[in-house]
Amino acid sequence: MKITRIVMLEVQLEELRQKLFDRPGVEGAAFLLCGQSVSEDAVKLIVHAVVPIADEDYLRREPYGLTIASPALTRVAKLARYEALSVVFAHSHPEGVAEFSEQDDREEARLLPFLQARVPGRVHGTLVLTEHHIQGRLYTPDQVRVDEVIAIGDRIRSWTPASIEAIEPFFDRQVRAFGPDIQRLLRRLRIGVVGAGGTGSPVAEQLCRLGVGHLRLFDGDRFAKTNVNRVYGSSLQDDGRLKVEIAKEHLDRIGLATAVDTVPQHIFYEAAARAMRDCDVVFGCTDKELPRAILVQLAMRYCIPVFDLGVLIDSRNGCIASVHGRVTTLMPGEACLFCRGRITAETIRIEALSEDDRVRQVRDGYAPELDEPAPAVIAFTTATASAAVMELLHRLTGFMGSERSSSEVLLALDQTRLRTNRIKSRDGCICEDRSSWGRGDVEPFLEMVWPTETK
Template structure:
């Protein structure tokens, strides 16, 4: 059994919407290219999954359009053959999109017959498959992939991903005892509780911000959580890691957080990996997620989740704090930050959050500790700094701000643009700043036509070394 879902990036969906000007319009069509994300083992279901992510929208030339009416659209296959050539060169999966202006999204018998012949051509060209998407005039959307001329897989879900997260299709995994969510359902509606129950969320880092994020998500009714952290609890963690106890010193952080969520008895399925985020064994969990929370304090981990947001179209909500103790006369410098990453927005490198040189040093320290110490002695690397100050009230507050951004993506309570791109809370100044950051020209991540919706590439995320 192979599960399959389809992600359409918000900027690509915006290019498709003009195909449906109103419910009285003629049917219309377009082409797309999709990247593939092959998941060997979904950590929650244990079954393989294929996730497709939109890479490009291609207009069908007007000269190829033969006829159209409210119930049909017909075009020449000349441009379709060019599409297959483009797909082969780019290593992507070709797709056709068409509309049902006066109806809901579904695949008709005529669609089956037409696409079967196109899928045969795709198969003869040696391509992996043909994706087909239907947009309904009522706002519905459905999709499938033809893996063989006579075989297709329907998408479990179709999600539109950007500042908003809008999903169609997945039957929520809702337990029988959900009365504890009654109060939040009164605010956002019962569908919100269903949406939370079916979400798959990965938390990278289970310290001062990651542990409260996990606790909050579980109490929101999120159905599936994956925890990633290689560290164990030490005495200095007890002031801010939620759920930790003195007798937990020396135990993995991920086990502590899982224990506490399991003890809630709220039906949240928690899986863990006591590993660094860069470990190959964590990739399936990352790629299976609907949201990723970056709660790590290292540059190396942030480089990976930064690229992941763009290559796989998975929203990343990154949390950071910078607290500097100065003299009583001068006051304090206390800052918390939440940055949201989706294709179409600046990445963490362009935002100045990641220090690439320090990221390289962190990787060297983990993977080649002897070489790191040699370079440190010769002053080629900076080396570890003193531990940063941390206070549980501040770390927990920013965790709540981060979770609020996920809620905003799902519900739109911030408005139509969804998640706020970057918020800095300055406790000492008693204000929030909403930063406007521009991407650097030619950035290989957020300004690259190749990175957005690329899916699986070799090496992973195009990270060399």
């Protein structure tokens, strides 16, 4: 059975609540225009914009019901069809009952066929909000319950249909730290890890031992004996095996309930990139700039928080001059890797060249050497991986305090120093283009040109 999600930004949820609860004691409503993500495993609506309902378009607003004028429905349906977006009708229950009522059922029986006829070929939905809870339905085209509503921002918050799941006793020490609700949230999360090497393998292991419910590992590389100094779960006997296979075998052997699946392909191939859509969170553990550019687009268009990791060791003649780790959080509203100068269009161009073309351009002076192996030490890659996992835990729990709202952590490991920052997006950067936020599935995927796969 497919998982179902509705995802929005924290600022969109705040705007929605303002529209729905603007008059105490009576129901309120608004429309959400959404991108969609539909795969074999999941159906997800991603909020692109909140569309308020004008006072004059309410025919009735009462404590237990409301009626909206037909022209308002027609206008939003016309806009959704023009923009190729889905529609979610959201309304409030001021009395605090977070369940769909019989009146809601009757209204949906009229509203959803209208939306499906006016905006065909799209998933549509409904939401009911109380002061503390959210519950949803999707129509795919038949009605299905939304498994989870997620809001992302300074915190990652989640609402599910009420249920009390038992927690395995081996998470007791962790529950003592964060409480049972966070442990249940970790179990529901689907997290992608791009790269299964020096930073990706410790990230995956820590997420597994935290109790994350589902991990999806992406890497097309094969293990070499020179990787054994930093890849968790590996041995010299693994030479030549796919890194994701080694990681899955190791994580499965731990014996927790984490489901691990693998994508043995680099994400600059379209099929692999598409497989990231089902994730609630992604960790970028690659040292290449082209995959990082793809992660920037994924974060913006699918509202998926991405924690991008980097480790740089400056060593000269066997003496370390500096060791820097970095964790950058990518999502709509935050400065991206282009803004920060972490990646550049020129390096991406060079990485995308065929091997023959790259050798030719290096020889002719049009491209720098890219294949010189960088220093790597397990203590430094693991420290950066741990910092990234802690960033996720902070977004889930706020354990670093309400004032900690940075989007980048810089570790000067040789100086035992940590700095954080949060900068504005650069004017004209792709991450400032709000028209792309929450757009979800489009063709071509991520509006990018993808290489043809060859054997």
